[in-house]
Each structure stands twice: as structure tokens, then as C-alpha cells.
Amino acid sequence: MRSNTYTLIFTSLITLILGFLLSFTYTQLKSMQEENLAVDIRKNILRALDIREEKNEEWSNEKVQDLFNKYIKAEVVSKNGLILNNINIENIDAEYDSINFPIYYKLNDNQIDGYAIPVIGRGLWSTLYGYLALEPDASTVKGIQFYSHKETPGLGAEIEKDWFTNNFIGKKIVNPNGELVSIEVLRGKVDELSNEAYHQVDGISGATMTTKGVTQFLLEDLQKYEPFFKKIRTEVKEITWLY
Amino acid sequence: MAILSKKSRSALYDPLVKTNPISLSVLGICSALAVTIRVDQALIMTGAVIFVLSTSNTIISVIRKYIPSRTRIIIQLAIIAGLVSLIDQVLMAYMYNMSKQLSVFVSLIVTNCIVMGRADAYAMQNPAGNSFLDGLGNGFGYGAILIAVAFFRELFGSGTIYGISIIPEFVYNLGYENLGLMVLSPGAFIVLGLIVWFQKEIWKEKVK
Numbered sequence: 262m263r264s265n266t267y268t269l270i271f272t273s274l275i276t277l278i279l280g281f282l283l284s285f286t287y288t289q290l291k292s293m294q295e296e297n298l299a300v301d302i303r304k305n306i307l308r309a310l311d312i313r314e315e316k317n318e319e320w321s322n323e324k325v326q327d328l329f330n331k332y333i334k335a336e337v338v339s340k341n342g343l344i345l346n347n348i349n350i351e352n353i354d355a356e357y358d359s360i361n362f363p364i365y366y367k368l369n370d371n372q373i374d375g376y377a378i379p380v381i382g383r384g385l386w387s388t389l390y391g392y393l394a395l396e397p398d399a400s401t402v403k404g405i406q407f408y409s410h411k412e413t414p415g416l417g418a419e420i421e422k423d424w425f426t427n428n429f430i431g432k433k434i435v436n437p438n439g440e441l442v443s444i445e446v447l448r449g450k451v452d453e454l455s456n457e458a459y460h461q462v463d464g465i466s467g468a469t470m471t472t473k474g475v476t477q478f479l480l481e482d483l484q485k486y487e488p489f490f491k492k493i494r495t496e497v498k499e500i501t502w503l504y
Numbered sequence: 505m506a507i508l509s510k511k512s513r514s515a516l517y518d519p520l521v522k523t524n525p526i527s528l529s530v531l532g533i534c535s536a537l538a539v540t541i542r543v544d545q546a547l548i549m550t551g552a553v554i555f556v557l558s559t560s561n562t563i564i565s566v567i568r569k570y571i572p573s574r575t576r577i578i579i580q581l582a583i584i585a586g587l588v589s590l591i592d593q594v595l596m597a598y599m600y601n602m603s604k605q606l607s608v609f610v611s612l613i614v615t616n617c618i619v620m621g622r623a624d625a626y627a628m629q630n631p632a633g634n635s636f637l638d639g640l641g642n643g644f645g646y647g648a649i650l651i652a653v654a655f656f657r658e659l660f661g662s663g664t665i666y667g668i669s670i671i672p673e674f675v676y677n678l679g680y681e682n683l684g685l686m687v688l689s690p691g692a693f694i695v696l697g698l699i700v701w702f703q704k705e706i707w708k709e710k711v712k
Contacts, residue, residue, distance in 0.1 A: 283590060287593055297600040319601070414542075
């Protein structure tokens with residue numbers, strides 16, 4: 262048995278070395294990690310707006326940056342649906358700001374080809390972060406992507422997979438009367454013959470709580486932008502109803 | 505494999521079947537339940553555990569003679585957790601996509617009883633070389649069971665293997681349905697139980 266002093270000194274020493282090593286690594290790598298995170302968010306905005314990598318292709322950070330600068334225009338809208346030019350989008354924390362909301366336009370030859378808004382809310386274990394993109398008619402879903410969550414792999418974490426997100430494409434967030442109904446993630450499969458199928462998507466078996474969260478915060482986030490999208494909808498008359 | 509002595513060989517090969525950490529020592533069950541829904545995730549987890557297990561075993565073995573016995577568990581845990589956090593940081597900076605895929609798996613490694621179990625039971629008594637081999641062996645033994653469980657769960661739970669559909673569409677049209685139970689944790693318990701039973705009873709008798 263070693264003496265108390267030895268035990269104390271050795272244990273403190275190991276802790277100190279490990280602590281130093283970790284904080285050193287962290288400070289050295291911090292800027293790279295932050296850049297990766299920022300690029301990942303931009304990549305997700307692009308993907309939600311249907312600008313995505315081919316299979317087996319991986320974009321470098323520069324490529325994502327280039328595409329983002331080329332196609333995406335960022336704006337800030339107020340809760341009354343007005344575009345604010347005097348506020349820098351960098352200063353807005355989409356998770357907590359309840360007055361000003363960021364929005365991303367996809368521009369194709371100066372024509373608006375879609376809108377992306379951040380969607381954030383609770384799943385089962387964690388906060389989910391993602392982007393929901395709408396077509397220029399502000400009623401049809403163009404895409405949805407999640408980039409950060411800590412849900413169970415294979416269950417809740419399936420929300421980021423294409424088989425789940427592809428179900429959203431083409432769904433409507435408004436009913437035929439023009440009222441916001443958002444998207445509902447069901448338990449199980451959508452009954453294609455149902456009158457509600459136009460705004461419902463298939464659920465994930467074993468992840469009811471996660472998908473319930475998604476249904477709830479999609480509605481909450483879409484409500485924030487509703488004054489803005491409503492104005493667009495009155496300008497765009499030709500909403501195609503497939504259902 | 506004449507390069508390895510008998511002891512090194514048994515350190516490497518025994519944990520694959522004979523002293524398998526999951527099916528015989530019943531260690532690391534928590535992660536075996538959590539990450540065996542799909543084969544691809546089981547593979548990622550296996551790779552990560554093999555790396556952490558062999559590295560932590562080696563480091564602990566090198567300093568084993570200086571570790572005071574009263575705080576040895578704390579020191580082992582600190583080294584394992586430090587190592588895992590370090591890998592996490594490096595992955596986040598250099599291989600961001602990989603780190604996103606690993607996500608919760610990384611923190612699951614710290615709580616994996618196999619890593620601590622091998623550190624305390626083997627690395628504290630044996631030289632670095634053998635400890636490294638023991639780490640590799642246990643990692644692969646863990647992975648073998650993990651992938652086997654994931655194989656059955658993905659096949660019966662989702663009808664796919666490694667994300668590729670195996671069960672043809674017409675079988676579904678005939679009324680076949682994926683077994684929802686397999687996707688949930690109880691499914692893993694059942695498959696794992698069957699594997700343990702198979703190895704302990706049926707296979708052992710055959711070997712005899």
C-alpha cells in the first residue's frame with residue numbers, strides 16, 4: 262500500500278496532465294471545429310433547398326461556401342412579416358429570438374426558387390436543429406434537413422435520413438382554405454386516401470416521442486413566419502393541389 | 505503467427521470466442537442494446553471501441569507499476585475518458601462527417617464496462633504488448649457479437665442489411681411485415697439471449 266501523499270500527488274498529476282492535454286487540444290482545434298460547424302449549417306440550408314451532393318461526392322468547405330454565396334441570400338423578417346434591412350443576420354440567435362427571424366432565399370438567375378427557415382425544438386433526448394425549405398408558393402415543402410441532435414441512433418436519429426426527409430417533399434403546410442396546418446408526422450404510415458394526407462408524413466417506428474416533437478416545433482416555427490408567408494401566398498395565386 | 509508467444513496469442517484470440525466479453529462475461533451489454541439496430545452503426549461502434557480499448561490498455565499497462573491501488577479505478581476512468589474526449593475533439597476538427605456519424609457512440613464508449621473491465625483485470629497485471637493485443641482481441645470479440653445481433657435485428661426489424669433491402673417487395677405484398685419488436689431494445693435482449701444460449705450450451709457441447 263502506497264502512502265497517502267503518493268496517492269494524492271499521483272492522482273492530481275494524472276488529472277493535471279489530462280486536463281492540460283484536453284484544454285490544449287481544444288484551444289488548438291477550436292477555430293477548425295467552429296468553421297466545420299458553420300459550414301455544416303450552410304450545407305444543410307443548401308440541402309434543404311435541394312442543392313445537394315451527388316452520391317459518393319463530398320464537398321470541401323470552400324465548395325460549400327462558394328455555392329452558398331452563389332445561390333443563397335439571407336434576410337431578416339420581423340414577426341409582422343416585414344423584411345428588415347437594418348439587422349445583421351449574424352446577430353440573430355434563431356433558437357431564442359422571438360421578434361426577428363432569419364430566412365434564406367434560394368436565387369436562380371435572380372428568380373426566387375425557395376425559402377428556408379430554421380426549425381428548432383425538443384425531440385426525446387435533445388434539441389433538434391434543422392432547416393425547412395418551402396417552394397416559391399410558400400405553401401409546398403421543398404425539403405427538410407436536420408443537422409444537429411442527440412437522438413437514439415437507429416430510432417430518433419433516423420430523422421436525418423433521406424427516407425424520412427424525402428417524405429416531406431411536396432407536402433402542403435396550408436389547407437385548401439389557406440389556413441396554416443403545418444406538417445404532421447404520424448405514427449405509422451400515411452393513408453394516401455385520407456383527406457389529411459396532403460400534410461402528413463410517415464412516422465418512424467420506435468421514435469414516437471422524437472416525431473411528436475418534430476410535429477410540434479414545425480408548427481410553432483411556421484407560425485412565427487406565417488405573416489411573411491401569408492403575404493407571399495396572396496401574391497402567388499397558382500398553388501397546385503395534387504391531392 | 506510464430507512471432508507471438510503462447511501468452512500473447514491467447515491474449516489476442518481467446519476473447520474472440522472462448523472468453524468473449526459480451527456472451528460469456530456479459531459486459532458491455534448497454535451499448536450492445538443501443539447500437540445494434542443497424543449493421544452500419546454496429547460497425548462504426550466496433551471500430552471506435554477497438555481503438556479506445558487497445559490504446560487505453562496500452563497506456564494503463566505502461567504506467568501500471570506507478571498507479572496507487574486505492575485510486576486505480578479513478579485513474580483508469582480518467583485516462584479512458586480523456587482519450588475518448590481527445591479523439592472526439594480531433595475528429596470534430598479533421599473529420600467532421602465521421603464525428604457526426606459517431607455522435608453519441610463516443611460518449612457510450614466511456615461507459616462501456618469492457619474498457620474498464622479489461623483495464624483493471626488485464627492491463628494492470630500485464631506488460632504493454634500483451635495488453636495491446638488483449639485490447640484488440642476483446643474489441644474484435646465485442647464487435648463480432650455486436651454485428652451478429654445487428655444483422656438479425658436489421659434483417660427482421662427493417663428488412664435490410666447494411667441499408668440494402670433484402671426482403672423482396674412481393675413478400676410484403678403477400679402480407680409479411682417487419683417485426684417492430686426487433687427495432688426496440690427488447691428485441692436486442694432476445695437476440696443477445698439466444699446468442700449467449702447458443703454459445704454456452706449448443707456450441708460448447710459440439711466442441712467437446
